[in-house]
Amino acid sequence: xxxxxxxxxxxxxxxxxxxxxxxxxxxxxxxxxxxxxxxxxxxxxxxxxxxxxxxxxxxxxxxxxxxxxxxxxxxxxxxxxxxxxxxxxxxxxxxxxxxxxxxxxxxxxxxxxxxxxxxxxxxxxxxxxxxxxxxxxxxxxxxxxxxxxxxxxxxxxxxxxxxxxxxxxxxxxxxxxxxxxxxxxxxxxxxxxxxxxxxxxxxxxxxxxxxxxxxxxxxxxxxxxxxxxxxxxxxxxxxxxxxxxxxxxxxxxxxxxxxxxxxxxxxxxxxxxxxxxxxxxxxxxxxxxxxxxxxxxxxxxxxxxxxxx
Numbered sequence: 620x621x622x623x624x625x626x627x628x629x630x631x632x633x634x635x636x637x638x639x640x641x642x643x644x645x646x647x648x649x650x651x652x653x654x655x656x657x658x659x660x661x662x663x664x665x666x667x668x669x670x671x672x673x674x675x676x677x678x679x680x681x682x683x684x685x686x687x688x689x690x691x692x693x694x695x696x697x698x699x700x701x702x703x704x705x706x707x708x709x710x711x712x713x714x715x716x717x718x719x720x721x722x723x724x725x726x727x728x729x730x731x732x733x734x735x736x737x738x739x740x741x742x743x744x745x746x747x748x749x750x751x752x753x754x755x756x757x758x759x760x761x762x763x764x765x766x767x768x769x770x771x772x773x774x775x776x777x778x779x780x781x782x783x784x785x786x787x788x789x790x791x792x793x794x795x796x797x798x799x800x801x802x803x804x805x806x807x808x809x810x811x812x813x814x815x816x817x818x819x820x821x822x823x824x825x826x827x828x829x830x831x832x833x834x835x836x837x838x839x840x841x842x843x844x845x846x847x848x849x850x851x852x853x854x855x856x857x858x859x860x861x862x863x864x865x866x867x868x869x870x871x872x873x874x875x876x877x878x879x880x881x882x883x884x885x886x887x888x889x890x891x892x893x894x895x896x897x898x899x900x901x902x903x904x905x906x907x908x909x910x911x912x913x914x915x916x917x918x919x920x921x922x923x924x925x926x927x928x
Contacts, residue, residue: 622706700763721783751922765908777838822867833902840897
């Protein structure tokens, strides 16, 4: 639905891009109560904290058209593990897309603020995450991606930086690509195609420009690798961007010299085997997200939901 700007007040600028800005805003609850509860501001119970992506004035008509398409496609998405679009401002520029706010920020940052519960010694005041909690978060991502797979929506940029964390280790996949300016080192311009997250991309997406739910499966495995390494380094950190492309080219050529991401410390073999299945050359041989979610759920049986400390 259209939401009037009079309901929005900027709290903080989160990021700036070539096409506009992303703000954290307080939004007064419209009188028709069109919004479901998201995150309630402690300042005023009639306000909600929301994320607002705005398109700067004067962008090209094609950029505006792409923005309209984004709003239309994202509005239809309804899943507990996908960040929800709350509304938009399209009657006057700058055009805005409004989504729910997640209080703990992106998953990459969240992971880097924590250490493994099994770490020894644990420094005073350190924030810890159990292995079960890590798998619980990964399972939520798989669940959200399962929904996108069912509606044949290809994400194209699944990574820890594009997942958001809420209370009690709730994780939701974000579709807004908020992170491109913050994580510019994760993107590479390749053959006239700008800002490709090549370290997370399948070989066929990089080399053939082919995107499917199975290429998202590849990216999910890299995201799972990030989770189990607490996002302490980039995937293939020892390789330059060009060497990453050379590496997937070897897989495309099937010469047997493709380098896989290493098995994370304390990662069980069956979880690493799942990652490797997601990185198979033949995309039809990769598991789908339904299979991935069920597998992770089975591996985490007995896990008791944890609450924020």
